[in-house]
Amino acid sequence: MDCLIGENGMVQESDISQLPYLQAVLKETFRLHPAAPFLVPRKAEADMEVLGFMVPKDTQVLVNVWTIGRDPRVWENPTRFEPERFLGKETDVKGRDYELTPFGGGRRICPGLPLAVVTVLLMLASLLYFFDWKLPNGVASEDLDMDETFAIISSQLTSYGSRMEEERIPFGSKTEENPRMSTVETTDRSRLAN
Numbered sequence: 001m002d003c004l005i006g007e008n009g010m011v012q013e014s015d016i017s018q019l020p021y022l023q024a025v026l027k028e029t030f031r032l033h034p035a036a037p038f039l040v041p042r043k044a045e046a047d048m049e050v051l052g053f054m055v056p057k058d059t060q061v062l063v064n065v066w067t068i069g070r071d072p073r074v075w076e077n078p079t080r081f082e083p084e085r086f087l088g089k090e091t092d093v094k095g096r097d098y099e100l101t102p103f104g105g106g107r108r109i110c111p112g113l114p115l116a117v118v119t120v121l122l123m124l125a126s127l128l129y130f131f132d133w134k135l136p137n138g139v140a141s142e143d144l145d146m147d148e149t150f151a152i153i154s155s156q157l158t159s160y161g162s163r164m165e166e167e168r169i170p171f172g173s174k175t176e177e178n179p180r181m182s183t184v185e186t187t188d189r190s191r192l193a194n
Contacts, residue, residue, distance in 0.1 A: 001129045011125040013118060022125055024083035026117065027091065027100060030069075032081060034102035037066035042108075065102055074099045 004018055005011055016023070044059045055061065070078045075085070091097045103110040110116070135141065 001125070005129055011122055011129055013122065016118070016121045016125065019121075019125060020087060021083060022121060022128075024086035026121055026124070027086045028081055028083040030102040031075070031100055032069060032079075034065045034069060037064060039063040039065055039101070039104045040108065063101070063104075068099060068101065071099075 103113045
């Protein structure tokens with residue numbers, strides 16, 4: 001990214017087309033984690049048969065994009081995060097490729113799709129460009145628990161925002177190690193819970 005954007009530049013929308021791996025990361029994220037598990041409900045306009053099932057007229061129909069994104073008949077290693085599966089392929093999230101439809105498709109595609117995709121790509125590219133990311137001392141990436149679980153959070157047990165205030169480096173401040181911008185490290189939350 002440094003070669004593409006330069007040392008003191010800003011990430012522009014025109015830069016995104018030259019970052020195919022970043023685009024693949026976004027597609028893989030939308031495949032595994034769509035904004036909602038189901039598309040907006042539709043109503044069958046006539047009696048029809050879908051995959052051997054009879055769907056009577058006026059039945060509410062839901063498309064389960066979460067399941068489509070994890071279907072082993074469509075995706076190899078469907079539960080693994082592998083952005084490389086999208087490199088060199090024309091698959092997109094614009095509703096033309098029905099194995100990847102996190103925003104719907106056809107006439108009823110989400111009207112916010114272009115804004116959502118560009119915003120997320122610019123945000124992610126800016127975070128990657130302006131900060132050097134690293135794990136805390138002694139932690140290897142293999143040690144991270146990346147298992148997904150369902151949870152509902154009703155409230156925070158501890159307010160740690162005020163404690164983090166003193167450790168925060170203002171956005172855009174320069175450091176000796178990185179004259180471009182500040183370095184971000186993962187906060188040790190176990191220390192904050194005390």
